[in-house]
Amino acid sequence: MTKVVHKFGGSSLSSAARYQAVAQIVLSQCQAKDCVVVSAAGKTTNTLVKLWDSYQQDDNQGFSDILLQIENHQIELICALLNADEQRALLGCLRQELQAIGEACKHNTLHEASLLAHGEVWSARILASYLTQLGTKALNIDARNLFKLHHGQLLHQQNKQTCNELLSEPMIYIVTGFIASNMAGQTVTLGRNGSDYSATLLANYIDASAVSIWTDTQGVYSTDPRKVASAIKYSKVCRSQANLLARLGNPVLHAKTLSPLKNTAIKLQVRSSFEPEASPTEVVKEGYSKEKRFITTFNELDLIRVDGLGQGEVGELSQLIQHSIHHFETDGEAYLLVPAANTHTVLQALSGRANIVESALQGCAIVAPSADILYLQSQARQILSRQDVVVRFSHTASKYALFLTDQAIDSDTLALLHDKLINKGRELGVIIAGLGNVGEVFVEQCRKQVSRLHDQLDVKIVALVRSKEMLFCASGIALNNWQQQWQNEAVAYENDELIERIAELDYEHKVVVDITASESFSKLYPSFVKQDCHLISANKYAGTADSQWYQTLREQLNERELYWRYNTSVGAGLPVNFALADLQHSGDKITHIEGVFSGTLSWLCSSFDGSKPFSELVLAAQKMGYTEPDPREDLSGRDMQRKLLILARDIGLNLDVKDIQLEPLMPAELAQGSWDEFLTRRDTLDAFYNQQHECAVGQGKVLRYTGALTLHENGNVTAKVGIAFVDKSSAIANLTPGDNIFVIKSLWYDNNPLVLQGPGAGKEVTSAGIHSDLYWLVQRLK
């Protein structure tokens, strides 16, 4: 059975109500043997740090005031959450511990790490008691018994063994974050914000499949969402960028969080304990997510130059001050960025090898793909200067640019930087495949539509693809002159080449618009999805592919939170897929769909009045371009069969083409042989049609070619495409030649069905239908 580690930070445990919410998450998400790692409640560690400072400064009054504050906070949590017996037990322990702290202070024997450790010990104890009280088997574990260090190094082998011995019973373990112990049994901490690291370490030791970091935001954002309302939540962030952000002091993940996940398949998610249903951010291995743009801010830092920085020295200094220290080299000099409150300690530790270059700095860093850094650096500099923010020091590396400033970067400036540098990167790259009748009109309509969408998302057409050639331009093709650009820059088309170019596209969002009628192109959809492309298809092949292929594609799209729109694959621009989705989202259940979904067959049947042979109408339709090049494709009914299958899948039915009975609008023997041979046997078709027509007339009805699907009360489905004799008064009988009609029955539209009718083909309406899909997509992504 796979195990999961859940970590709840202080922000998730800031009040009794938050403990209750956390307990609900644990109850609903955890199974026996899962581990829950907890931080100290709310800002308890900060308060304990203050307590330590007052101890060091011999500020006795301050010390007892802070101790009292801590005591009250803990009592409040215990009393609000636990029943009388548990309260008594926990309050007893708490009093003893606080008394011991007071004594140690008096006798000057207080130990910093042991003092800070109390925060986590208290929260694990309260949560375990509370869960037990709710009837769950939960055991409180002190991580000092699990994580051992020797000379500052974790003893992974030994720890793994201990964890597997101590955490093997079928219960939920509530483990203290942040703390470990050395061989002498003394407390050691893993650094401020270190419970994230505890969680991934533990996951590694117990071979967990996943770690969920539950915090007070829904995931990792482009910048602090508490400061900038338009911060973008990323569904995926790659490990190296998360790591860099952490090293730059961003609190959302601790700097060492990712190291235990190296060479493992353990999944890491950041999610909100305030909104457990919200989609999380997944921190994924390199190559599984495009690099994103971020801004993170700094407060109260000193810039220190060091002579000869030894290997591992920064880690030791970070350990010493309990804070991650960012370091970099520039012009052959090594620099450290140290929280001002810790500078003294760092200088002492580096005894004479370091000096302060700048002190009391604020600032920000932009993290982005290498290709963007120089541009972003120069833009940010301009914005800061326009905002009168004085840059005292700046440094640019391949993946980030940092600015150390006099003033703090306030929310307004941060929002401005974010708007200009991060949101700007939010583009939708559109790959258009198929430049036939509809494709050309679609591209033409794009000229206006793209500028209309501009306020919502920067939409750029990056590729135009034909079967033999393609034009690919990552910065966007100029639509008023694409034919010229095509002439100059189009290259031979290869599937692999297209996929490779898409993989390199540095766009926040990508969509492949498939206006081809090619089955082989539709087979590339899984490769597009792997490159994080949304899909819009007018092409029917993917939507009607065999169930297994189709379901896998759907799952891959879901996994990556990608959309697939195919409004025009049935009924051209008619909003039939919208209507079906809408009814179902509103709680309705579709029971029957019937209609004419082929413009060609609609025209042929409605135009036939017996004055001309049927084959003559077929030839006329062919001449007017209403049919496939070989009109038998239309007469076979296969096109309508596919459309009915798409509709069936839209209403949640798991059908395949073969499940839809097919009766062609021609005798079976005419399907064989060439078109010319067919022409010599026109009479057979006419005899067949006349006979059917006369039968219909004999019954006082008219002949139409229809598709019909019924979901019976017992759950059975009947689906058929073929010749139907319909009442003269029915909507299907009175269809304008060439129009499509969809008659939909549902729980709500039962006796009086919902009818959608109109042109079911035509380049303008089809192209407009594809634009409707694109518009829909932009609304979701903006």
Ligand code: ADP
């Ligand atoms: P926890 O107590 O759960 O460990 P932290 O306070 O350590 O939580 O980290 C979460 C906080 O990080 C958020 O409340 C948010 O204000 C801040 N933060 C800063 N930058 C980001 C970012 N890019 N994405 C998400 N949160 C961020």
Ligand code: ASP
């Ligand atoms: N409680 C510790 C801190 O505040 C560890 C953590 O929260 O991750 O730094």
Ligand code: MG
């Ligand atoms: Mg944290």
